[in-house]
Amino acid sequence: MTGTVLTNTVMILGMAAVTVFVKAALFVLGDRVVFPPLLKQALGFVPVTVLTAIIVPMILSPNGEGLELTWTNPQLVGALAAVLACVVTGKQLLTIAVALGVFFTWQLGVLA
Incomplete structure (x- = not known):
């Protein structure tokens, strides 16, 4: 140890x-x-890449025991709602609110 x-x-x-x-x-x-222009452009993608690398495993495997691609995974359902809200509205705050609403409703209402 x-x-x-x-x-x-x-x-x-x-x-x-x-x-x-x-x-x-x-x-x-x-x-x-x-910095060369290409490197400046590439560095602009670093925050999105890092956040994606952190968030996606938490969505797809919330318990750390393999993929949970089922309707009983509230993180996955909330993430899908977030993607849909973002595509439809393009508004960040609304996307966050929809994702949190769906996540908590799913976890406390549907799965309870």
């Missing part, structure tokens, strides 16, 4: 050091760093 804690601590400290180094380097160099 001690080896695992030490390994995790070293990994977290290493990730923190890399993050601080990258941010500090960009801050210190300031306007002297010029």
Whole structure:
């Protein structure tokens, strides 16, 4: 158990050091760093990609025991409602409200 804690601590400290180094380097160099247009465009997709990588596993496997692609998965039903609301309205706040409403209604009403 001690080896695992030490390994995790070293990994977290290493990730923190890399993050601080990258941010500090960009801050210190300031306007002297010029990214090519293609890289600037690619970096614009990073937040969406990271959020997708975090959210999709939670939707498809909420209990961490394999895919749950059934109507009894309230996360999946809420996510599908969110996609539909976003396509129909294009409004972010409404999409969030619809997704939360469907999720809680499904979890507390339909599956209760």
